[in-house]
Amino acid sequence: xxxxxxxxxxxxxxxxxxxxxxxxxxxxxxxxxxxxxxxxxxxxxxxxxxxxxxxxxxxxxxxxxxxxxxxxxxxxxxxxxxxxxxxxxxxxxxxxxxxxxxxxxxxxxxxxxxxxxxxxxxxxxxxxxxxxxxxxxxxxxxxxxxxxxxxxxxxxxxxxxxxxxxxxxxxxxxxxxxxxxxxxxxxxxxxxx
Numbered sequence: 001x002x003x004x005x006x007x008x009x010x011x012x013x014x015x016x017x018x019x020x021x022x023x024x025x026x027x028x029x030x031x032x033x034x035x036x037x038x039x040x041x042x043x044x045x046x047x048x049x050x051x052x053x054x055x056x057x058x059x060x061x062x063x064x065x066x067x068x069x070x071x072x073x074x075x076x077x078x079x080x081x082x083x084x085x086x087x088x089x090x091x092x093x094x095x096x097x098x099x100x101x102x103x104x105x106x107x108x109x110x111x112x113x114x115x116x117x118x119x120x121x122x123x124x125x126x127x128x129x130x131x132x133x134x135x136x137x138x139x140x141x142x143x144x145x146x147x148x149x150x151x152x153x154x155x156x157x158x159x160x161x162x163x164x165x166x167x168x169x170x171x172x173x174x175x176x177x178x179x180x181x182x183x184x185x186x187x188x189x190x191x192x193x
Contacts, residue, residue, distance in 0.1 A: 045115060045117045052158055052165055055165045056126060056156050059076070059079025060156075063080070063088075064108075067095070068106075080167045081167070084166075084170060088170060098137065099135045099136065099137055099138060104149075106129075107128070107130070111127055111153065112124070115158075120161075121160070122157075124156045124158065125173065127153050127154075129151045130149035151176050155173050
């Protein structure tokens with residue numbers, strides 16, 4: 001029986017098979033490279049976010065303790081650059097230096113973090129509140145009127161130096177930001193029936 005030559009769509013010559021094979025290999029290699037790059041990028045970004053969160057949280061908490069309790073700032077160099085410490089108005093003003101603070105409630109919450117996997121800089125938005133601040137005037141036991149703590153929304157500019165993240169600059173975005181209500185209802189606000 002004579003062999004018939006296939007034509008049109010079903011024609012298989014060596015160039016068509018080679019062309020399809022090359023495109024298959026290139027597409028597969030591209031997809032594998034893309035997925036691998038995404039995995040590496042997400043892993044690096046996650047590691048950066050974790051480090052940034054810890055440094056910012058611990059650094060800002062220690063900063064508040066130094067301001068409120070009038071403590072030395074030597075330990076802050078572990079979290080902040082020297083330029084940041086020298087230019088921190090609240091830290092250098094020491095508004096509680098003539099008072100002994102007996103109790104304070106410090107609240108810090110993260111509003112957002114932005115960092116790229118390959119970057120040596122990052123930003124983190126943090127909301128800092130001190131709703132309760134009790135103490136006495138220096139040298140007395142009588143409860144004194146303490147200077148008010150201004151609640152602020154900060155943008156912390158972080159930089160990586162020698163493999164470690166530092167807070168390089170504190171930018172005030174908003175003073176006394178409004179408190180967002182909790183998602184759960186407050187039953188005490190319901191009218192009496």
